[in-house]
Amino acid sequence: MPGSGHQDYQGLADEFADRIAAGALRPGERLPTQRAYARGRGIAPSTATRVYRELVRRGLATGEVGRGTFVRAAPAAAGPALAEPSPAPIDLELNYPVIPEQAALLAGALGPLLRADALDDALRPIGVAGTAAARTRFAALAADEGWTPAPESVLFTGNGRQAAAAALAALVPRGGRLGVEALTYPGIKGLARQLGVTLVALPMDARGVIPEALAAVHRATPLRAVYLQPRSHNPLGLSMDAERRDELVSVLRQQDLCAVEDAVWSFLAPPDAAALAPAAPDRVVRIDSLSKRLAPGLSVGFLIAPPALRAELATAVRAGAALPGAFALEAAVRWLGDGTVERIRAGKRADAAARQRLARACLDPVAPLGPAPRVHGPRPHAYPCSYSFWWELPEPWRAETFVAAAARRGIAVTPGSAFAADPRSTPRAVRIGLASPPPGVLEHALTTLARLCAAGP
Structure with a gap:
């Protein structure tokens, strides 16, 4: 009917x-x-x-x-x-890195966990605070620039998206305004809709959000918080330097603002990349996850909570039914303790760098990347260790037209508009996720995209 x-x-x-x-x-x-x-x-x-x-x-x-x-x-x-x-497409939208040796590395720590006594403990319910061992291990994982968070500041969720949802729910009331980078993680756009939060696009340059622009936006109509990806930004791949970080922290303090620092991809960041939390642990909520570092199928999300916000964040996690799985958390503790996480991290950094080189070799000759940033973000040449490739298309291509043309050739890529915080923004660019396909399949897909781009709409 x-x-x-x-x-x-x-x-x-x-x-x-x-x-x-x-x-x-x-x-x-x-x-x-x-x-x-x-x-x-x-x-x-x-x-x-x-x-x-x-x-x-x-x-x-x-x-x-x-x-x-x-x-x-x-x-x-x-x-x-x-x-x-x-036909099943070559998926360059989802971005889940897997290296050949990771399954064997992960399996090694699970043997003792499968004993009946250990398994009995690992299958019991667990709360947002996890276990003492988990808090200690994850606090050490989050250590940064000489700063190590207190173990009691660590709160656990089932995955990174749940950690982000809890942080937003705790900091921004329904109808409130959240400042985000002009190009931002699409999942935040979905969470904002669910929570009734209004996103406000913050202007960027090649070093990240512009501090003066953040201050001006907040003075015009106050924000309740900001959400930033200072290291290994998705989709641009950029990382913030210490000078820009300090300028942003100064604005946060002057304007009495809190920030949510998304560190999910930060394990790929270069050594000189600057994080927010070490410079302002009293007003930065760091969210992170093991899904990209390890594997998406056994994920653990976590937050590093400032003392004044810990109770409110814990309440938000419980209210969202976002509690961690005890088995996954116990497995993660073992992987962190025996060096598995660090070994896989090193392998994925090398893999990301190799895939970036391949992407530049295939795509740069068609639409030269050049040394200078464009309006919507910098070129990826400066960020050689990232699984995201932000490709600005030449005229007369439009991003949506290119996405549709690529789909007809069995390749799925993401239009730049998916990352635009302002719905009126339509970047003439696509994000190519380099992580998921095998290298040979990736090279075939990139070569096909290069030919498509050169042929024109």
């Missing part, structure tokens, strides 16, 4: 297919959010989810939660052929 929450999701997907075939929805065009679509059609959110999943299955759309859904290609005609699943 039209307009009903019980309307057949296949029929609704067919309507999208017809509009795509007719050219009413063009390649690269962003679809409404699932929530907005459900509200507009008067259907259940679960039905909207099934519609969008069906579009992805048919190869008509691409995207994921937190970034949006985009028209992937314009088929020649609607009809039964549209229901055929598309």
Whole structure:
């Protein structure tokens, strides 16, 4: 029945297919959010989810939660052929690094944990404070620039996204304003929508957020907090220097602002990269995770909480049902204790550097990167150890058009608009995630993208 929450999701997907075939929805065009679509059609959110999943299955759309859904290609005609699943793409959107030796390294520490007595302890419920051993190990992991947080400042969550959600919920009330880098992690955009938080784009240059701009934005309409990625920024790959860090910390203190420092990718940062928390441990909440350092399937998220905010952050973790898994936490303690985490980190740094060299060799001759930063961020030549490659496209390409053209060749990349904090911003760039495919597959994909870019829209 039209307009009903019980309307057949296949029929609704067919309507999208017809509009795509007719050219009413063009390649690269962003679809409404699932929530907005459900509200507009008067259907259940679960039905909207099934519609969008069906579009992805048919190869008509691409995207994921937190970034949006985009028209992937314009088929020649609607009809039964549209229901055929598309070939599995080479996924350069998701960015989960895996090195060949990591499984063997991780397995070594799990043997003792599988004994009946140890397993019994590891499968019991656990709270936000974890265990004394976990707090000590993770405090040591977070040690930075001569600063080591107190073990009691460590709080645990199931993953990094939950840590970010707890930090935002504790610092920014519904309707409040959160300052973020002009190009930011898409997951923060999704969390802000869920929490009713307004994101405010902060201007950047090649060294990160501009301190004077942060102060001016806050004076114009006060922010409740800021969210920053000072090291190994996603998607740009840049890391902040100590001088810029100190300038930002000075603004935080002058304006009485707290910051959330996302350190999930910081294990790839160069030695001279500056972190926020060591310079302002009383007003910086650091969030981190082991998913990128180790493996996404057995994740542990954690926060380093300033003493004045610890109780509020712990409450936010519990309220979001974001408590850690005891087994994963105990495994992480063992990996941290026997050097496994550091060995895998070293391997991934070498792997990221090799993949960056490959990307530059394949893509730079087509759209030269050059030495100078553009408006939307710096060029990746300066950041040789990153799994993110920010590729600014030459005229007359538009990012969404390039994404759709790449999808027709079986390659999924992310349009720059997915990272733009200001929805009115449309960077003519794409982010290429280098971490997930095997090197040979990655080289094939990059070569294909280079040829596509050179051929023009």
